[in-house]
Amino acid sequence: MAYQQLFELETYLQAKKVQVEAALAEAVTLEQPASLRQAMEYSLLVGGKRLRPVLCLASCELAGGEPRLALPTACALEMIHTMSLIHDDLPAMDDDDLRRGRPTNHKMFGEAMAILAGDALLCQAFEMVAGRSSGVPAQRLLAVTAELARAAGAPGLVGGQVVDLDSEGKRVPLETLEFIHLHKTAALLEVSVISGALIAGAAEALVADLRRYARNIGLAFQIIDDILDVTADSATLGKTAGKDLLTEKSTYPALLGLEASRRSATQLITAAKAALAPQGEAARPLLALADFITTRNH
Amino acid sequence: MAYQQLFELETYLQAKKVQVEAALAEAVTLEQPASLRQAMEYSLLVGGKRLRPVLCLASCELAGGEPRLALPTACALEMIHTMSLIHDDLPAMDDDDLRRGRPTNHKMFGEAMAILAGDALLCQAFEMVAGRSSGVPAQRLLAVTAELARAAGAPGLVGGQVVDLDSEGKRVPLETLEFIHLHKTAALLEVSVISGALIAGAAEALVADLRRYARNIGLAFQIIDDILDVTADSATLGKTAGKDLLTEKSTYPALLGLEASRRSATQLITAAKAALAPQGEAARPLLALADFITTRNH
Numbered sequence: 115m116a117y118q119q120l121f122e123l124e125t126y127l128q129a130k131k132v133q134v135e136a137a138l139a140e141a142v143t144l145e146q147p148a149s150l151r152q153a154m155e156y157s158l159l160v161g162g163k164r165l166r167p168v169l170c171l172a173s174c175e176l177a178g179g180e181p182r183l184a185l186p187t188a189c190a191l192e193m194i195h196t197m198s199l200i201h202d203d204l205p206a207m208d209d210d211d212l213r214r215g216r217p218t219n220h221k222m223f224g225e226a227m228a229i230l231a232g233d234a235l236l237c238q239a240f241e242m243v244a245g246r247s248s249g250v251p252a253q254r255l256l257a258v259t260a261e262l263a264r265a266a267g268a269p270g271l272v273g274g275q276v277v278d279l280d281s282e283g284k285r286v287p288l289e290t291l292e293f294i295h296l297h298k299t300a301a302l303l304e305v306s307v308i309s310g311a312l313i314a315g316a317a318e319a320l321v322a323d324l325r326r327y328a329r330n331i332g333l334a335f336q337i338i339d340d341i342l343d344v345t346a347d348s349a350t351l352g353k354t355a356g357k358d359l360l361t362e363k364s365t366y367p368a369l370l371g372l373e374a375s376r377r378s379a380t381q382l383i384t385a386a387k388a389a390l391a392p393q394g395e396a397a398r399p400l401l402a403l404a405d406f407i408t409t410r411n412h
Numbered sequence: 413m414a415y416q417q418l419f420e421l422e423t424y425l426q427a428k429k430v431q432v433e434a435a436l437a438e439a440v441t442l443e444q445p446a447s448l449r450q451a452m453e454y455s456l457l458v459g460g461k462r463l464r465p466v467l468c469l470a471s472c473e474l475a476g477g478e479p480r481l482a483l484p485t486a487c488a489l490e491m492i493h494t495m496s497l498i499h500d501d502l503p504a505m506d507d508d509d510l511r512r513g514r515p516t517n518h519k520m521f522g523e524a525m526a527i528l529a530g531d532a533l534l535c536q537a538f539e540m541v542a543g544r545s546s547g548v549p550a551q552r553l554l555a556v557t558a559e560l561a562r563a564a565g566a567p568g569l570v571g572g573q574v575v576d577l578d579s580e581g582k583r584v585p586l587e588t589l590e591f592i593h594l595h596k597t598a599a600l601l602e603v604s605v606i607s608g609a610l611i612a613g614a615a616e617a618l619v620a621d622l623r624r625y626a627r628n629i630g631l632a633f634q635i636i637d638d639i640l641d642v643t644a645d646s647a648t649l650g651k652t653a654g655k656d657l658l659t660e661k662s663t664y665p666a667l668l669g670l671e672a673s674r675r676s677a678t679q680l681i682t683a684a685k686a687a688l689a690p691q692g693e694a695a696r697p698l699l700a701l702a703d704f705i706t707t708r709n710h
Contacts, residue, residue, distance in 0.1 A: 142566075144571070146575075146591070147571055147575050150566055150570065150571060150574045154566065197531075201527055201528075206524040207527070224504070225504035226505050226577055229527060230570050230573060230574055232531075233495075233499065233530075234571075236535070237561045237562075237565025237566070238565050240538045240557060240560075240561040241565065244555075244557035245558030245561065246558075252553075253550040256543075256550045256554055256557075259538060259541075259542035259557055260538075260542040260543030262538075263537075263538040263542060266531075266535045267539065268442045268448055268449070268532035268536065269442060272448065272528050272532040273445055275528060276445045276448045276528055280445070
């Protein structure tokens, strides 16, 4: 990608991110109980790439929609993502103490509050779409709500997390690993892209192309996450990566090796971009986002 | 209530309950992971009064709607209720081992699965309304989704549970107790009644009357729960209820005394029924449900 384009993407992402963060900062309007609001906002307003909301806004724009109309849905996507991080970090799940360098929600507010803050964010996500999106035809919002419910629930995030927990400490086949990632990561990225287009009233053919784009970047995203985990671990542990791969929990690098994983991610990104070829110039932000996913280092 | 009417109510409730249970038995269509489906169905299909779905169907009928159209929403209400019981029973919350005489969800499937089964039921509730209700105008379903999200989330169930946990072992003022019950119990009963009417396309005036009915029975329901808890405790402990009242966690009987609590419940039921006076004969099932709530003994 040329320097000029990179610069433009940075500007584009930054502008969208600012827009999303302003909307998120105003989203939790709950007054009582203040402790619940605090726990919700602690994890929601912590920053991060805001990749899901930005994908939603960019896809709305590509489909000819006013991104402003997709802003409540963009917030909903970040709420669902945040909720899944809060619940996954719980002692009964991955038992993590730190998230983005700060104490996890349950370390800060206790387990009960962390469970409830997650539940509250999940509910508010649906309220954002169904109750706080003005100017969008009801039929479109209903379709987004249904897609979102599937992506967040048993056929998506939750199902992926169940299989992930069940696979801990086991060597699982590539098929299982793909199931986990398609559900745990790709499903929400897919609805992030699709929802923006649905809100804009995109034609079925465009929605199908965007779905293909989204599935491919979703899987690539997770492979790259796995690669980054491994390379980070190697550096920290000061051991050769190869040895760790044999003993660690199942990841793409562990199952395929580092080089094959990298090739696989690159192929997926290429396929993702090919899906948007019919859109020409208008697809540039989404193409750039696909590149951003491949080249990110955290 | 005359014997004839009681008999008819029994028949009515039973018929609606059968309809709801048949729909619930088919609702969880998830195939993989099977363990997640099992955990969801374990708590969802356990039985119970199915009061919330029946209120929804009865209210739809009162507003002139076809109850069949409200069936997915009726299922959604039971999913949200079930999810709140699963999460409330967790060790980090009320730490209960038994629910309706069977091991609680986390005792059966572990904490991680219980948290996830609850999350999955919550998501599927929204999918039922937004994605599986055919024949209902999108605008109505969107309004139901938004009401449901508020009732289940921070402004409803979740907010009530936060204040409830925070009040444990404390003597709280009546105001706090009302906040807990309005949020933890009345909010979901309210949306149970309202949603049926919204699906039927009820006029605003009827929705307002139903809301008044629902708030009153919601609060009465919880006062009667408190009374039953106390009387059951007294019998079990073999102590005078009066002594327990002073030491127990805040309940209506503890704050107002048993007699005043009973009077308060009766007044609320009377007010609930008065709200439906303009509906005449058509309101009979909902009036009978209000009586059912007052006279239940479990």
